[in-house]
Amino acid sequence: MPKGPDGTAAAEEALGRGDLVAAEEFGRAVLRDGESLAARLTLAQALAWQGRGRDADAVMSEVDEAxxxxxxxxxxxxxxxxxxxxMLDEPERATAFLNTVRGRVTSxxxxxxxxxxxxxFTMNAGSPERAMQIARAVLDSxxxxxxxxxxxxxxxxxxxxxxxxxxDVDDxxxxxxxxxxxxxxxxxxAFGQTTALIMSGELDRAQKLAEDLVDGSEPPQPSHAIGQLLVADVLITRGDAAASIALLQTATAALAPTGYSWGPLAWMLLAQALGxxxxxxDAGRMLAKAEARHGLKSMLFAPELSLARAWTAAARRDGPGAVNAARESARAAERGGQSAVALRALIDAVRLGDFRAGDAIERLDVNCVVAPMALSYARAFxxxxAxxxxxxxxAFDGIGMRGVARDATKQAAAARG
Known part of the structure; x- marks a missing residue:
């Protein structure tokens, strides 16, 4: 086990590649031989990213801030x-703390x-437009x-x-x-990339990107579970609920002890797939878990929570409830400026029986392969x-969105009587 500066470097390298267990081991080994702020902070991050927020806070609390x-x-x-x-689920405290530190630094x-x-933080709290303004300023600095x-x-x-x-997503x-x-x-x-690829009708590329991330990580690391979540999101879009359920059951188990915003999203997607x-x-139980874990730190994914409610209602054969929840998903996405997410929600709304989704789709300003297909589908419904x-x-079958294709085919048969 390397010690001193070599041990700190090994811990940092392990953290950089997402090997949290190794980063923890290297960090603890260095601290056993003496104090090192760099090793202490690397250890704290390794603990935090494993979902051990209290342990991480204890490690960082030993630092003399003054x-x-x-x-x-x-x-x-x-x-x-x-x-x-x-990890501690204290977003307001975290934001206030950062603002205090912001007032102390001079460079x-x-x-x-x-x-x-x-x-x-702003992005996760559900304000992507404001988050983009901040990000642009940083990237231009x-x-x-x-x-x-x-x-x-x-x-x-x-x-x-x-x-x-x-x-600009890939860049x-x-x-x-x-x-x-x-x-x-x-x-x-990567979630940005898979989202862009899905809306561009390139589901094979989206799935390959996500699967490569899974292959590049080891269970039960949170990174492996997040990769599984990204694959499952593509599979749900494909209409392969069974395969997505298997992945999400593993992912939710790994993410449950952590404080990541990915955790609530995993429960939301699992409820959708089960519905x-x-x-x-099962869908009802997973929806309850998603609702219990959802909060300010996962507000970006509020539209996915409403879609989980929609598909859970559909499983209960509550058609009006399903349509209303899908509409709320689209409204929540639009309120947050998440037009691509709103488009996906409105496609599901049509699948669930929404006769009014076409006007909402036409109002969205999303330039992608899926958008005109969605509008044609909504108008036809x-x-x-028939x-x-x-x-x-x-058209949807041609790009691999077979779940939408199956529902459109059923709706065509119903239209013929």
Missing amino acids: ALSEPELMAWALPRAANQFW EGAGATLDALLGT PNADQQAIGWAAAAAALCNARMGDFA LAARAIAAKHPGLLRFTS QSGRIA TAGD GALDQAAA
């Missing part, structure tokens, strides 16, 4: 705030780094360090994708990857045009 230089203060404050926001580089993390760029670019990639602005993801800090940010930018499979009781519904089914 004795820290500005660079040391930054190195300590950032992981502590992140731990408060996600523009430190300010950019603090802003980058505040932008990430000549004083932003690699840590700031990593946070800002990853958040910007996901925000852009969910807002329906796909052109932002590449910039986040190049920053190499920290490893788990790769999943944030689509007609498993009424409203008109009861031939047009068959065409919509063929």
Whole structure:
């Protein structure tokens, strides 16, 4: 086991690639031989990312804040705030703490780094438009360090994708990857990429990207579970509920002890998949878990929670309840500027029997392959045009969205009487 500076470097390298167990082991080994702020902070982050927020807070609480230089203060404050926001589920406290630190630092580089993390908090709290403003300012700053760029670019990639602005998603993801800090940010930018690929009708590429992330991580690491979640999201879009359920059951078990925003999202997606499979009781239980875990830190995914309610209602054969919940999903997405997410919700609304979804789809400003297909589908359903519904089914089947295609085919048959 390496010690001293070599041990600290080994811990940091393990953290960067998402090997949290190794990072913890290396960090503890260094601290057994003497105090090292770098090793202590790496250990704290490894603990936090494993969902052990209280342990991480205890490790960071041993630092004498008053004795820290500005660079040391930054190195300590950032992981502590992140731990408060996600693992301790104290987003208001974390934001207030960061703002206090922001008032103490004097360098523009430190300010950019603090802003980058505040932008990430803002995104998770359900304000992607404001988060994008913060991210752009950080990315345009000549004083932003690699840590700031990593946070800002990853958040910007996901925000852009969910807002329906796909052109820069891959470039932002590449910039986040190049920053190499920290490893788990790769999943944030990757979710932006898979979202953009889905809306571009490139489901095979989306699934391959997500599967590569799973293959590059080890269970039971949270990174492995998040990768499984990304694969499951693509599978749900494909209409393969059974395969997504298997992945999400594993992912939710791994993410349940953590404070990641991914945890509530995993329960939401699992409830959707179970509802689509007609498993009424199981969908209801997973929906209850999603609702219990949802809060300010996962507000970005409020539309997914409403879709979970929609498909759970559909499993109960509550058609009006399902349509109303799908409409609320779209409204929640629109309120937050998440146009691409609203479009996905409205496609599900049509599948569930919404005759009014076409007007809402037409109002959205999303330039992608799926958008005109969705509008044609909604108009055909409203008109009861069996031939047009068959065409919509063929179009969705052609890009791999077979669940939508199956429902459109059933609706065409019903229209023929």
